[in-house]
Amino acid sequence: MSSPVAHPASSASSASPVPPPALTAVVTGASSGIGRATAARLVADGWRVLAVARREDRLAELAAETGCEVLGVDITEDASVHALVGRVRECFGEDLNALVHVAGGALGVEPAAEADLEKWQRMYDINVLGTVRVTRALLPALRTSGRGDLLFVTSVAAQEAYPGGSGYNAAKAGEHMLAAALRLELNGKKVRVIEIAPGMVHTEEFSLVRLGDQERADAVYDGVENPLTAEDCADVISYALNAPHHVNLDLVTVRPLAQAAAHRVARHQGV
Template sequence: MHQNENQRTAVVTGASSGIGRAVARRLQADGFHVLAVARRGDRLEALAAETGVSTLVVDVSDGASVDRLAERAAELFPQGVSALINVAGGALGVDWVERADFEKWTGMYASNVLGAGRVTKALLPQIRTAGGGDIVFLTSTAAQVAYEGGSGYNAAKAAEHMLAAALRLELAGEPIRVIEVAPGLVHTDEFSLTRLGGDQAAADAVYEGVEKPLTAQDVADVIAYSIELPAHVNLDLITMRPVAQAAAHKLMRRPLEVKRTP
């Protein structure tokens, strides 16, 4: 697919599933030419067949892989990149500090912080080529409030929040918006499953009894809204939660039905 000179363009990381996939689909539907990237090529192929997005297998934690991303984006988008949506990341484990697996912490920092920083650094020249644009960081309410078993993920997302905040200051005076979207409880197929080591029952329990948790599409809609606003409007930080989650520590669940035998 060749870029229309007036068509907006977007690079979406973490696009093989969940929020990243939903963002890629939404922006493509809105008329963007999307380059969707992730580690799983088969998932990207399915997304391309469904939506028409361009794809590339990329590991954001690997510098050479991100260099290839920058090269491919320049080929696809000679007029520059209008929007970068940093979604790749996620959580690994729920260990307390005294039982911490620091290899998992390293993995979370590599994807959520270094990955987002590496991709942003690589594509920033192409955003300038476009005459300005948007850089979105998907963080989490975990960046704002700590909780037991969340220390590694809390720390990684808090670091990504600071990355976004510092970048916004560094780019002041340029026509580039830096937007942070921090969701609370989002029900996707893989986030909790991956975090809990593939334990489906434990992953299901995270959402048990919660009336309408956020969906990946909900988050994608907010991201799309934030980058489709007039260029002088910047939504620095958007915290979004389901109504059932009044605060990080206040999640309402329906009472479980008790099945009685006659």
């Protein structure tokens, strides 16, 4: 009696399912703080990331650690943002899944009556006009993808005024309203508009850049139990971007437990 003939499985049944292509993201302000942590987190999540910032040496370190793509970009310069559009095409083709706006920052704590208008102008140029410039440049690629996300990292300063914060309040409120207007303008399109508004986050540079002195910067966090970290914020950003695309987190305000408002923070006595 002849042995049964083994029939090879069809190629359709034996082939492994083809995984979907990795999602793609541009993260601005990626040389430090929340931007750096976000770029690293998205790479760990399986995203293909193009991390951008002005400081190319910091970006090179990030690329070596994570394998992300990098490009030195000044979001306040048209030519620099034009170069970013070209690099996005080189890395990802004609479409893009997420643009994460982290570049920004605060300068000074002078009251409005003593405003340093150069600082105000710089804050507006970075937090608002720079954000608009990059959004305008990359929005076509987000729409082409069919699964686009515009994510803005603003601040509780966009929601609550506080003494010494007027310039930053105004700039971040402008960015907040930009996000709100875009959500209306893009209604019906396959682009989510997400805003993450952190409270007190202890990063190496935010308060130092704002105050210009390490001792004063350190004092901002004195006695505060567990201020947020950049990684805490990256966790929230990751959750928002990886949620099913029909789920839109319009606005997430995230603070440390010790902070009840922008100007109300619990501090341990004697610290």
